Amino acid sequence: MAAALSFRLSSSPLICRATLSNGDNVRNHHATDASFIRRAADLSEMSAGLTSPHPNFGCVIATSSGKVAGEGYLYAQGTKPAEAIAVEAAGEFCRGSTAYLNMEPGDCHGDHTAVSALVQAGVGRVVVGIRHPLQHLRGSAIRELRSHGVEVNVLGESFQSKVLDEARKSCLLVNAPLIHRACSRVPFSLLKYAMTLDGKIAASSGHAAWISSKLSRTRVFELRGRSDAVIVGGNTVRQDDPRLTARHGQGHTPTRIVMSQSLDLPEKANLWDVSEVSTIVATQRGARKSYQKFLASKGVEVVEFDMLNPREVMEYFHQRGYLSILWECGGTLAASAISSGVIHKVVAFIAPKIIGGSKAPSPVGELGMVEMTQALNLIDVCYEQVGPDMLVSGFLQPVPDLLPVIPSEDATFEIDPSVNPFESSIIFFYKTWDLYGSFSNFSPHPIRMPYGDDYRTWSSVEHYYQANKFVGVEIPLAHDCVEKIRIAKSPEEAASIGRSKQRQQPELVRSDWEDVKIEVMYMALKCKFSTYPHLKTLLLSTAGSVLVEASPHDLFWGGGREGEGLNYLGRQLMQLRSEYMSESSVSAESTSLAL
Numbered sequence: 249m250a251a252a253l254s255f256r257l258s259s260s261p262l263i264c265r266a267t268l269s270n271g272d273n274v275r276n277h278h279a280t281d282a283s284f285i286r287r288a289a290d291l292s293e294m295s296a297g298l299t300s301p302h303p304n305f306g307c308v309i310a311t312s313s314g315k316v317a318g319e320g321y322l323y324a325q326g327t328k329p330a331e332a333i334a335v336e337a338a339g340e341f342c343r344g345s346t347a348y349l350n351m352e353p354g355d356c357h358g359d360h361t362a363v364s365a366l367v368q369a370g371v372g373r374v375v376v377g378i379r380h381p382l383q384h385l386r387g388s389a390i391r392e393l394r395s396h397g398v399e400v401n402v403l404g405e406s407f408q409s410k411v412l413d414e415a416r417k418s419c420l421l422v423n424a425p426l427i428h429r430a431c432s433r434v435p436f437s438l439l440k441y442a443m444t445l446d447g448k449i450a451a452s453s454g455h456a457a458w459i460s461s462k463l464s465r466t467r468v469f470e471l472r473g474r475s476d477a478v479i480v481g482g483n484t485v486r487q488d489d490p491r492l493t494a495r496h497g498q499g500h501t502p503t504r505i506v507m508s509q510s511l512d513l514p515e516k517a518n519l520w521d522v523s524e525v526s527t528i529v530a531t532q533r534g535a536r537k538s539y540q541k542f543l544a545s546k547g548v549e550v551v552e553f554d555m556l557n558p559r560e561v562m563e564y565f566h567q568r569g570y571l572s573i574l575w576e577c578g579g580t581l582a583a584s585a586i587s588s589g590v591i592h593k594v595v596a597f598i599a600p601k602i603i604g605g606s607k608a609p610s611p612v613g614e615l616g617m618v619e620m621t622q623a624l625n626l627i628d629v630c631y632e633q634v635g636p637d638m639l640v641s642g643f644l645q646p647v648p649d650l651l652p653v654i655p656s657e658d659a660t661f662e663i664d665p666s667v668n669p670f671e672s673s674i675i676f677f678y679k680t681w682d683l684y685g686s687f688s689n690f691s692p693h694p695i696r697m698p699y700g701d702d703y704r705t706w707s708s709v710e711h712y713y714q715a716n717k718f719v720g721v722e723i724p725l726a727h728d729c730v731e732k733i734r735i736a737k738s739p740e741e742a743a744s745i746g747r748s749k750q751r752q753q754p755e756l757v758r759s760d761w762e763d764v765k766i767e768v769m770y771m772a773l774k775c776k777f778s779t780y781p782h783l784k785t786l787l788l789s790t791a792g793s794v795l796v797e798a799s800p801h802d803l804f805w806g807g808g809r810e811g812e813g814l815n816y817l818g819r820q821l822m823q824l825r826s827e828y829m830s831e832s833s834v835s836a837e838s839t840s841l842a843l
């Protein structure tokens with residue numbers, strides 16, 4: 249899913265853009281909406297670190313004159329929704345007001361939900377920063393609000409402008425861990441370190457207490473309080489004997505995780521005291537069994553991995569439901585985590601100190617880069633002074649966007665009205681061995697199609713499609729092409745002959761090819777799916793999902809690398825599916841009439 253989420257809509261009938269006549273007006277509205285949505289995002293953060301898990305919800309109720317009438321944020325799952333708190337605070341000012349929500353509420357059933365609070369209070373319009381990231385909740389509250397006559401605008405769907413994009417981004421950032429949960433197989437990970445001005449995270453002796461100031465370390469406690477777990481490597485345990493607790497006086501305390509291959513760890517360590525917080529040691533399968541027993545006797549959980557590496561460990565904790573992880577390791581493990589692509593954000597406290605030492609460790613070990621051009625550039629970088637230190641933070645990977653993953657909303661809707669691109673799941677297919685690989689033209693399903701006055705069997709849809717480029721051209725070489733493609737040993741070979749001949753000898757290609765190629769493909773697909781009932785069943789089983797051919801190269805039939813492709817193959821399959829669905833509903837109707 250993660251890759252899918254970078255696709256964007258190329259056009260939308262819903263998008264209102266500023267016109268010359270009312271440009272200023274629209275801009276003002278956008279600026280107002282943006283500032284209230286940002287406020288809702290800020291409010292939602294107030295619970296971060298107090299509770300876990302961490303969906304952060306904030307709500308601002310604004311009157312038609314643009315005054316804040318009430319505000320609220322969700323303290324924890326199961327406590328009063330942000331919207332209900334804001335409605336209570338706004339009282340009678342709710343009627344006809346606009347409610348701003350950083351994120352679509354997750355629960356729309358029952359009496360005490362966000363939706364019923366807004367509806368009962370008479371809120372006239374709701375502006376939503378982002379839809380709920382979790383697929384099963386996505387769109388329900390919005391539908392529910394609309395069904396009660398409330399106007400709902402979602403940023404990026406109803407309106408688009410730079411200022412709204414920025415506001416939307418703030419909504420993505422406050423719920424980055426939840427968004428990662430929705431579209432990635434690893435939790436959201438933040439690498440934090442404190443270093444001297446000369447780039448050292450410890451003296452050459454390994455001593456590191458302390459580099460950053462007390463104020464900075466309190467900020468670290470807050471970061472811990474916002475995380476589900478803090479992770480270090482074995483060497484940091486041996487060297488620092490850390491506690492890794494959140495000691496800023498409030499909030500939840502994260503689980504401590506140690507990654508150690510050797511399990512050559514001390515018998516006495518602060519992390520083995522699990523009276524207040526738990527510790528999990530992740531290790532290589534079979535490592536020091538007697539020491540594993542010792543840890544277990546202390547109440548420390550040991551998890552063995554066949555391959556102890558950051559990705560495996562993160563996938564494991566993702567499955568256990570962890571949303572966000574704070575990496576507080578040294579440079580060796582940090583390099584390994586960055587290399588395996590599991591670190592999303594970096595937070596560095598830089599202290600105005602110089603320790604020197606050519607052997608003193610630095611925050612990130614070997615990444616195998618040799619040229620400065622290979623350096624990883626952070627995005628959305630922030631700078632902040634914390635006491636005497638400078639805090640620099642930024643993202644190594646952008647927070648995934650949750651805009652729909654098909655090239656064109658209107659086109660898809662026209663093809664299959666049952667598909668809502670903002671709420672549907674996306675099924676990608678490309679290689680024939682993929683789960684839905686039989687949707688590919690290259691799948692080995694021969695089809696029998698008319699050819700001249702006769703019928704011929706073609707080894708795959710691709711064979712038929714490529715050959716058709718040269719059909720009907722009264723040149724012997726064109727006939728040869730058709731025959732060569734027909735007997736090609738594989739769809740790849742058929743594609744290669746068809747494409748190269750088209751490039752090298754365009755005079756052999758039928759003159760109407762660009763006009764007919766869509767129809768040619770559709771007829772071939774229709775033949776394939778009606779010839780093989782199990783393929784038809786598989787296609788019907790995808791009802792409601794958007795189908796995208798994940799070809800990174802083919803920008804006409806495929807979706808392209810970044811969603812820039814037109815995805816005609818996906819569209820045709822959706823169209824065929826829609827045809828089959830209406831056929832089956834017609835036949836069901838006539839059966840019931842006959843009865």
Ligand SMILES: NC(=O)C1=CN([C@@H]2O[C@H](COP(=O)(O)OP(=O)(O)OC[C@H]3O[C@@H](n4cnc5c(N)ncnc54)[C@H](OP(=O)(O)O)[C@@H]3O)[C@@H](O)[C@H]2O)C=CC1
Pocket residue numbers: 440441442443448449450453454455456459480481482483484485487488507508509510511512513556557558576577578579580581582584609
């Ligand atoms: N200033 C700061 O912010 C910080 C400073 N430090 C300092 O850094 C130094 C320790 O740094 P460093 O030696 O890099 O230690 P790390 O914390 O990076 O730990 C490295 C250890 O992690 C374990 N490990 C498990 N799997 C892997 C893997 N796939 N890749 C790499 N390591 C893995 C190994 O433990 P094992 O050997 O047990 O198998 C390895 O020796 C200390 O001096 C400490 O004080 C540490 C953290 C933060």
Ligand SMILES: Nc1c(N[C@@H]2O[C@H](COP(=O)(O)O)[C@@H](O)[C@H]2O)[nH]c(=O)[nH]c1=O
Pocket residue numbers: 441442456457458459460464465468480484488489490491492493576577597
């Ligand atoms: N030295 C250093 C840090 N080191 C990190 O903090 C851990 C110690 O945590 P605790 O035992 O809970 O206080 C240590 O093992 C390492 O991960 N952090 C910082 O913010 N600033 C510093 O100067």
